[in-house]
Amino acid sequence: MTPGERLSHWARLYGPPLLAFSAALAAWEAIVRINAIPPYVLPAPSLVAATLASDRAILLPALMTTLWTTIEALALAVIGGAGLAILFAQWKWVERSFLPFAIVLQVTPIIAIAPLLLIYLDASSAVLVCAFLVAFFPILSNTALGLASADKNLVDLFALYRASRWQTLTLLRLPAALPYFLGGLRIGGGLALIGAIAAELAAGASGKSAGLAFRIVEAGYRLNIPRMFAALTLVSLAGVAIFAALSALSAFIVGRGRGSGAQ
Amino acid sequence: MLQEVKPRVLVSLRGVGKTFAPGGEALAGVDLEVRAGEFVSLLGPSGCGKSTVLRLVAGLETASAGTISRGFDDVGAAVGFVFQEPTLMPWANVFDNVYLPLRLRGQTRAGAKTPVREALALVGLSGSAEAFPRELSGGMRMRVSIARALVLRPLLLLMDEPFAALDEMTRSRLNDDLLRLQAELGATVVFVTHSVFESVYLSSRIAVMGANPGRIIAEIEPAGGVERDERFRLSAAYARCCEKVSAALRGSGAGEASI
Structure with missing residues (x-):
């Protein structure tokens, strides 16, 4: 592709969503200005952007706290979820014994567990555990599904050639599970952020290591609506960034040859 | 007096039966002998247990009745398996x-x-x-x-309807390639198919199977020593054999034979 072609390709691809988004922001700005809506009811996007810049000393450390908690929780969920799924695939009795626990944890709303965790743990550990719990299940269930999805005929072929359990796991089941695992990872990444935010809301006050959700609550108490919007913008951007990073990671890992995964 | 020296037996099934679920008899009383160098086709309607015979030979299933003896020890080294899908x-x-x-x-x-x-x-x-x-x-x-x-x-190549999903042209080319490979490698082939024409073209022996329960109802040897090529496909011997095999299939009462 020539540079010109590439430019028009990008314009076709990203032009419409960018345009729609800018139009929405412009409409918001216009409505606020024309109706002279006071900032404590609805701040204009320009004011939100200005607040982001002026309050960066408060908001950026909060963003880092929340983001770091999310990443830590996601890493733990990957180790725990994928590891447990591999154990499940090796021994059926492990799956039968421990799957109910995982399901109970999954179906119990995290916001209901958070107050209890806050009694047992300090605030930042409780937030981490909450984020871990919500990210854990999709990774576990997707990986378990992927490990079980290996082509039945290939399983027979491995049996015919007297493959060991380890060979069947590493050469067949893990590669077959990879796309499923990556799907679970993308879901888990988004959920880890939600879990962290929910736990921060439940934790309420939290001195030095305050996350974005705490800053939103705090700004709400002070009726600092523009800062609430600014913090909310950062939460959204963090979610988008996590999703984009994980999507890029799966595209990189899956690479050539895999394509849709199916033959 | 000269005695015919038969090649050694690679696999032999004696009175083999297979029951999957109680009351669901997939195979009953199957006797089959495969000798080195043969090209044996298992031909029959869907659900007659052709694939089950193949899986029993490969050791992927165990027989519920009868015995299977193999002329080799290491099944993993001696058997190649080709599935219906490329897998x-x-x-x-x-x-x-x-x-x-x-x-x-x-x-x-x-x-x-x-x-x-x-x-x-x-x-x-x-x-x-x-x-x-x-x-x-x-x-x-x-x-x-x-x-x-x-x-x-x-030693033994087991093929489970390998060309069923391919178009006619590709299939006919792969049939010829398979025969060439067999001649070059001196391999023994057991080939599952539901096509009368394919089985007659490829095989040195056809085991015609019937359903409910799955069993072998006839063994037919297409013209031996004839070059398998386009001329053979158009020959009268080929047509006669196809007719004979079709008749055996109809005799199984197991519905229509496919082409």
Whole structure:
């Protein structure tokens, strides 16, 4: 592709969503200005952007706290979820014994567990555990599904050639599970952020290591609506960034040859 | 007086039965002997247990009744299996797919280079070692699958309707290639099909199967010693044999034979 072609390709691809988004922001700005809506009811996007810049000393450390908690929780969920799924695939009795626990944890709303965790743990550990719990299940269930999805005929072929359990796991089941695992990872990444935010809301006050959700609550108490919007913008951007990073990671890992995964 | 010396028996099934669920008899009283160098087709309607016979021979199922004896010890080394689908690993390229049987037996990648290249050359895919399965056509994928089954130079090649999903042209080309391979390697083939024409074209012996329960109802030997080529497909002997096999299938009362 020539540079010109590439430019028009990008314009076709990203032009419409960018345009729609800018139009929405412009409409918001216009409505606020024309109706002279006071900032404590609805701040204009320009004011939100200005607040982001002026309050960066408060908001950026909060963003880092929340983001770091999310990443830590996601890493733990990957180790725990994928590891447990591999154990499940090796021994059926492990799956039968421990799957109910995982399901109970999954179906119990995290916001209901958070107050209890806050009694047992300090605030930042409780937030981490909450984020871990919500990210854990999709990774576990997707990986378990992927490990079980290996082509039945290939399983027979491995049996015919007297493959060991380890060979069947590493050469067949893990590669077959990879796309499923990556799907679970993308879901888990988004959920880890939600879990962290929910736990921060439940934790309420939290001195030095305050996350974005705490800053939103705090700004709400002070009726600092523009800062609430600014913090909310950062939460959204963090979610988008996590999703984009994980999507890029799966595209990189899956690479050539895999394509849709199916033959 | 000269006695005919028969090649050795590779696999023999005596009174073999297979029951999957209580009351669900898939096979009953199957007697079959496969000798070295033969091309035996198992022909029958869907659900008559053709594939089950193949899986029993491969040791992927165990018989509920009767005995199966094999003229070799190491089933993994002696048997190559080709499924109805190419059954390739989509994440691995052609070389790695064909390398798999050697890899499972502890062969290093460097040591496997020669046998893998030879197997790919046999099926005419020397230039595609680096390609991934999704980049290949259906016929080429099936060739990779056959190369994988041949890479250990098996005594016995088991094929479960391998060409059923392919178009007529590809199928006829692969039929000819399969016969050439068998002649070159001196392999023994057990081939499951539901096509009368395919079975007559390929086989030295056809075991016609009936359903409910699955059993062998007739064994027919198509004209021996005749070159299998386009002329054979158009010959009267071929047509007569197809007719005979079709009649045997109809006699099974197991519905229409497919083409």
